[in-house]
Amino acid sequence: MNIDFVNVSARYGDKQVLYNVSLSIPYRSVYALIGPSGCGKTTLLRSINRLNDLIPGFALSGEIIIRGEPVYAMKNKRQIQNLRLKTGMIFQRPNPLPMSVMQNMIFPYMEHIHASLPEARRLAEEKLRVVGLYDEIKDRLNKPAYMLSGGQQQRLCIARSLMLPTDILLMDEPCSALDPISTFKIEDLLSGIKKNHTIIMVTHNTEQARRISDYTAFFYMGRLIEAGSTLQIFSAPKQELTQKYITGRM
Amino acid sequence: MSNSLHMGVFMKYKERRVSSAAGQLYSWLTAAVVTAVCLLILLTVFIMGKEVLSLDFLTKEPNPSVMDTENTGGISTPIVGTVLLTLIGIAIAFPISLATAIYMTFYRKNGLAAQGLSLAIDVLSGVPTIVIALFSLAIFTNPAFTFLSTPVQNDGGIIEKAYGRSFLVAGLAMAIMILPFVVKAMSEALRAVPRAYMDGSMALGADKWRTICKIALPASTRGIVTGIILGMGRIMGDTAIVWLALGGTLRMTGEQPWFSPDNWLSTLRNTGSTLTSYIYYTSPAGEGNNLSVAFGAALVLILIIILLNAATALLGRAGKNEEEGK
Amino acid sequence: MRVKKVEKFHPTEWLMRVSAFAGILAIIFIFIFIFMKAAPVFAGSGLKLITGSGFDSQIAEAFDAPADAPLLSFGMSGLIAGTLLSTLLALVIAGILSVGAAITICELAPKPVAAMLLSVVRLMASIPSVVFGLIGAMIVVPFLENTFITVDMQIEFLAFFQMTGRNLLASVIVLAFMIAPTVITLSADALYSVPGIYKETGYAFGMSRFRVIQKILLPAARSGIIAGLILGAGRGIGEAIAVSMVCGGVGMIPSLSHGIAAIFTPVLPLAAAIVNKSEAMSVPAVESALFACGALLLLMGTLFALAARFYVKQFTYGGIHEV
Numbered sequence: 010m011n012i013d014f015v016n017v018s019a020r021y022g023d024k025q026v027l028y029n030v031s032l033s034i035p036y037r038s039v040y041a042l043i044g045p046s047g048c049g050k051t052t053l054l055r056s057i058n059r060l061n062d063l064i065p066g067f068a069l070s071g072e073i074i075i076r077g078e079p080v081y082a083m084k085n086k087r088q089i090q091n092l093r094l095k096t097g098m099i100f101q102r103p104n105p106l107p108m109s110v111m112q113n114m115i116f117p118y119m120e121h122i123h124a125s126l127p128e129a130r131r132l133a134e135e136k137l138r139v140v141g142l143y144d145e146i147k148d149r150l151n152k153p154a155y156m157l158s159g160g161q162q163q164r165l166c167i168a169r170s171l172m173l174p175t176d177i178l179l180m181d182e183p184c185s186a187l188d189p190i191s192t193f194k195i196e197d198l199l200s201g202i203k204k205n206h207t208i209i210m211v212t213h214n215t216e217q218a219r220r221i222s223d224y225t226a227f228f229y230m231g232r233l234i235e236a237g238s239t240l241q242i243f244s245a246p247k248q249e250l251t252q253k254y255i256t257g258r259m
Numbered sequence: 260m261s262n263s264l265h266m267g268v269f270m271k272y273k274e275r276r277v278s279s280a281a282g283q284l285y286s287w288l289t290a291a292v293v294t295a296v297c298l299l300i301l302l303t304v305f306i307m308g309k310e311v312l313s314l315d316f317l318t319k320e321p322n323p324s325v326m327d328t329e330n331t332g333g334i335s336t337p338i339v340g341t342v343l344l345t346l347i348g349i350a351i352a353f354p355i356s357l358a359t360a361i362y363m364t365f366y367r368k369n370g371l372a373a374q375g376l377s378l379a380i381d382v383l384s385g386v387p388t389i390v391i392a393l394f395s396l397a398i399f400t401n402p403a404f405t406f407l408s409t410p411v412q413n414d415g416g417i418i419e420k421a422y423g424r425s426f427l428v429a430g431l432a433m434a435i436m437i438l439p440f441v442v443k444a445m446s447e448a449l450r451a452v453p454r455a456y457m458d459g460s461m462a463l464g465a466d467k468w469r470t471i472c473k474i475a476l477p478a479s480t481r482g483i484v485t486g487i488i489l490g491m492g493r494i495m496g497d498t499a500i501v502w503l504a505l506g507g508t509l510r511m512t513g514e515q516p517w518f519s520p521d522n523w524l525s526t527l528r529n530t531g532s533t534l535t536s537y538i539y540y541t542s543p544a545g546e547g548n549n550l551s552v553a554f555g556a557a558l559v560l561i562l563i564i565i566l567l568n569a570a571t572a573l574l575g576r577a578g579k580n581e582e583e584g585k
Numbered sequence: 586m587r588v589k590k591v592e593k594f595h596p597t598e599w600l601m602r603v604s605a606f607a608g609i610l611a612i613i614f615i616f617i618f619i620f621m622k623a624a625p626v627f628a629g630s631g632l633k634l635i636t637g638s639g640f641d642s643q644i645a646e647a648f649d650a651p652a653d654a655p656l657l658s659f660g661m662s663g664l665i666a667g668t669l670l671s672t673l674l675a676l677v678i679a680g681i682l683s684v685g686a687a688i689t690i691c692e693l694a695p696k697p698v699a700a701m702l703l704s705v706v707r708l709m710a711s712i713p714s715v716v717f718g719l720i721g722a723m724i725v726v727p728f729l730e731n732t733f734i735t736v737d738m739q740i741e742f743l744a745f746f747q748m749t750g751r752n753l754l755a756s757v758i759v760l761a762f763m764i765a766p767t768v769i770t771l772s773a774d775a776l777y778s779v780p781g782i783y784k785e786t787g788y789a790f791g792m793s794r795f796r797v798i799q800k801i802l803l804p805a806a807r808s809g810i811i812a813g814l815i816l817g818a819g820r821g822i823g824e825a826i827a828v829s830m831v832c833g834g835v836g837m838i839p840s841l842s843h844g845i846a847a848i849f850t851p852v853l854p855l856a857a858a859i860v861n862k863s864e865a866m867s868v869p870a871v872e873s874a875l876f877a878c879g880a881l882l883l884l885m886g887t888l889f890a891l892a893a894r895f896y897v898k899q900f901t902y903g904g905i906h907e908v
Contacts, residue, residue: 086793098789106801107783107805173791289689290686293686299720300717303724361601362605383612386886386890389823390886393622394879435615469595495713496712497714498715502826538713538716565708568711
C-alpha cells in the first residue's frame with residue numbers, strides 16, 4: 010500500500026522541473042518533502058492527485074503508483090476524479106469556499122455521496138472535533154467561513170478533507186501563512202490523523218519537518234538528492250548538499 | 260468511520276455525468292445561438308445593403324421624397340450628419356468627462372460633493388436616451404436658447420420660443436447621454452496609473468495639479484482615448500435623440516448650399532439627419548418603407564462602427580505590447 | 586517624512602473643479618424639466634395615469650381637442666404593462682442565453698474560440714438599436730406572422746385586437762438579443778474574477794469540470810451576473826427605437842385569459858410610445874402626456890441605476906472573496 014514514484018520526470022512546456030525521481034512512501038507515515046524554492050517538490054506533490062493536469066503544457070513521464078494502481082495510466086475521467094476524491098489536499102493558503110462553515114464541511118460530502126443532510130451534519134461535527142475546532146466555533150457554524158482566523162480556516166480545510174473517504178493527505182506548506190500557535194495546533198492534530206492516513210507534506214521549514222515527519226526527502230534543482238528516515242537525514246545526512254541545507258548554509 | 264465507506268455504492272457519479280453533459284450542451288448551444296444571431300444580423304445587412312452601395316449612393320444627397328423608390332438619392336448628408344453630431348457631442352463631452360474623472364479619481368474625499376457627484380453619474384447612466392431627448396426638447400425650446408436652433412415666431416412676428424431641434428441641440432443631448440460612460444472609462448484609466456509614479460513626482464516637489472497634468476494624464480492617454488472612442492460609438496448608434504432633437508428631416512435645412520463655409524452656423528443651428536435616423540425613416544416603421552436603402556445605410560453605419568471597434572482593439576493591443584516590453 | 590506642500594493656485598485646476606459638477610447639474614435639470622412638462626398631465630390624470638387605460642384613443646382625442654379645452658386625462662396602465670412585460674420576458678431569455686454563453690467563453694471553449702466568441706459579443710453590443718429594429722421588422726415579424734399566426738387565430742381575436750407579427754413576442758425577442766451582450770460581458774467578467782483557488786479546490790475534491798462551474802464558479806460569480814441583469818433591465822425599459830418598430834403600437838395589456846396567444850398581443854411600451862406619438866407633439870396636451878411617459882421611465886431608470894449601484898457596492902466591499 011505504498012506510494013511509489015518510478016522515474017518521474019516532469020515539465021511545464023520547455024521547462025523541465027523534475028528529473029528521474031524515484032521514491033517510495035510507506036503507508037501511514039508522515040513524509041516531508043524539503044528543499045529550496047523551485048526545487049520541484051510542490052510539482053511532485055500536485056502530481057500525486059493529478060492536479061497539475063489543469064496547467065496547460067504540463068507533461069509527466071514515469072509513473073506514480075498508488076494502492077497498486079498506476080496513476081498516469083488512468084485514461085478515464087472517472088478514475089481520475091476517484092483518485093482526487095480519495096486524496097485530500099491542503100493548500101498553502103486556507104481555501105474555504107465562499108459559504109458558511111457548515112456548508113463548507115458538507116459540500117464535498119454531499120457532492121459525492123448519497124446521504125441525508127442530518128447524517129452529513131453529524132459527520133461534519135465529528136470531523137470538526139477531530140481537528141479541535143468544534144468547541145472553538147460551534148456557535149459560528151452558520152457564519153461565513155472567511156470570518157474565521159487563518160489558522161481556524163486551515164483546520165477547517167483539513168476537517169473538510171476528512172469528510173471524504175480519503176486515506177492520503179497532501180499538504181502544500183500548510184502552515185506557511187500561519188502564526189506559530191496555529192502552526193503548533195495543526196502539527197499537533199496531524200499525529201491523530203496519521204493513524205489512518207498517509208500524510209505527504211511539502212515544507213520550507215526544516216524544523217517542522219524534523220518535529221513531525223517520520224521520513225524526509227530532500228530535493229534540489231528538480232532532483233531527489235537524498236531520502237530516508239527523518240532521524241537519519243537530520244543527524245547523519247549522506248550528501249553534502251543535504252547537510253548544507255538542513256544547517257541553513259544554502 | 261466514514262473512511263470505510265464502500266465506494267461505488269454511494270457515489271453519485273452517474274447522475275453527475277448526465278447533468279454535466281446537459282450543462283455543457285446548454286452552454287455551447289447558447290453560445291452558438293448568440294453567435295448565429297449576430298452573424299445573421301451582419302450577414303443580412305451586408306447582403307441586403309451591398310445591392311445599393313455605389314459611389315452615387317455615398318455622395319448624393321437624399322431625395323426629399325423617399326416614397327419614390329425608384330429615385331431615392333444617396334446618403335451623403337446622413338453620413339455628414341453622423342460625423343458632425345459625433346464630433347459636436349464628443350467635443351462637449353470630452354472636457355467635462357475628463358474633469359469629472361480627474362475629480363472623482365484624485366480629489367474625491369468622502370465629502371457630500373464627491374458622494375453626490377458619483378451618485379449623479381450613476382443615476383445619469385440609468386436615464387434612458389429617449390428621456391434625455393425629451394429633456395433637450397424641453398429646455399432648448401426656451402427662447403433664451405434661440406442661438407442653438409432657430410426662432411419660432413407667432414402670428415404677430417414675435418419670437419415666442421426656439422425650435423429646439425438642431426445639430427447643436429442634439430450634440431448637447433448626446434454629450435449628456437455619453438457622459439457617465441466616458442467618465443467611467445476615463446476614471447478606470449486614471450485609477451490604473453501606478454501610485455508610485457505620482458508619489459515620485461510629488462516627492463520631487465511638484466504639486467498635485469502639476470503631477471496630474473504631467474504624470475497621470477500622459478500615462479493614461481490610451482485609456483482616455485478608448486473612452487472617447489466608446490463615446491463616439493454610442494453617439495453614432497443612437498437614434499432616439501436624433502429623432503427628437505435633430506428633427507428627423509432627411510436633408511440639411513439650413514441655408515443652402517449647406518456645405519458652403521459661409522453657412523456653417525446656419526447648418527449647425529438647423530435640422531438634418533444621421534445614418535440612424537435615415538434608417539428609421541426609410542424602414543417600414545418610418546414613412547419611407549424603402550428597405551434596400553435602409554439596409555444600405557445600415558451597412559455603411561456598421562462598417563464605420565466596426566472600424567472604430569478595430570481602432571480600440573489596436574489601441575488595447577499596443578498597450579499590451581508596451582507593457583510586455585517593460 | 587511627509588512635507589506638507591503649499592498648493593499653488595492653478596486657474597485650469599479650478600476650471601476642472603467647476604466643470605466636474607456638470608453631471609450633477611444635468612441630472613437635476615433633467616428631473617426638473619421632465620416633471621415640469623409632465624405636471625399638467627400628472628395633475629389632470631391623478632392616479633388614473635397608472636391604473637387607467639385607453640392611451641391610444643386619448644392621444645387621438647387630445648390631438649383633436651380645441652386649444653382652450655385641452656384633454657389632460659390619460660391612462661397608461663397598458664404602456665406600463667408593456668414596458669414591464671417586454672423587459673421582464675426579454676431579461677429571462679437574455680439571462681438564459683447569457684449565463685450559458687459566458688460559461689462557454691470563460692470555462693469551456695479553447696482560447697482562440699473564446700476570443701472569437703468574445704469579439705462576436707463585443708460586435709453585437711455595438712450594433713445600433715435601429716439596426717436591431719430593422720432586422721426585427723424584416724425577419725422576426727414576418728417569421729412570427731407566417732409560422733404561428735393563422736387566419737383562424739386572427740378571426741378569433743378580432744374582437745380584442747388585430748393579431749399581426751408586430752406584438753409582445755417580437756419586442757421580447759428583439760430586446761433579448763439587444764440586452765444579451767451586456768449581460769454576457771458582465772457575467773464573463775464576474776466568472777473571470779472568481780479566484781482560481783476555488784476552481785482548484787473543486788477539482789481537488791474530485792468534481793468534474795461542469796460540476797465545478799455549476800456548484801462553485803456560478804455561485805461565486807452570482808453578484809456580477811445579477812448586476813449585469815439589472816443593467817440589462819435598465820437598457821430594456823429605455824429602449825425606444827427598436828421596440829417601436831416591432832411592438833405593434835397599441836397600448837394593450839396582454840390578458841392571461843387569452844392563453845398562450847397573449848404573447849401575440851400588440852403592445853406599446855412607454856419609450857416606444859414617445860417615439861410613436863412624437864409627431865403629435867405640437868399639441869401641448871400630447872406633449873405633456875409624452876413627458877409623463879418620460880417621467881415614468883426616468884423613475885424606473887433611476888430605480889435600476891440605484892439598485893445596480895447598491896448591489897455593486899455590496900459586491901465590491903462585502904468581502905465575500907477575501908480569504
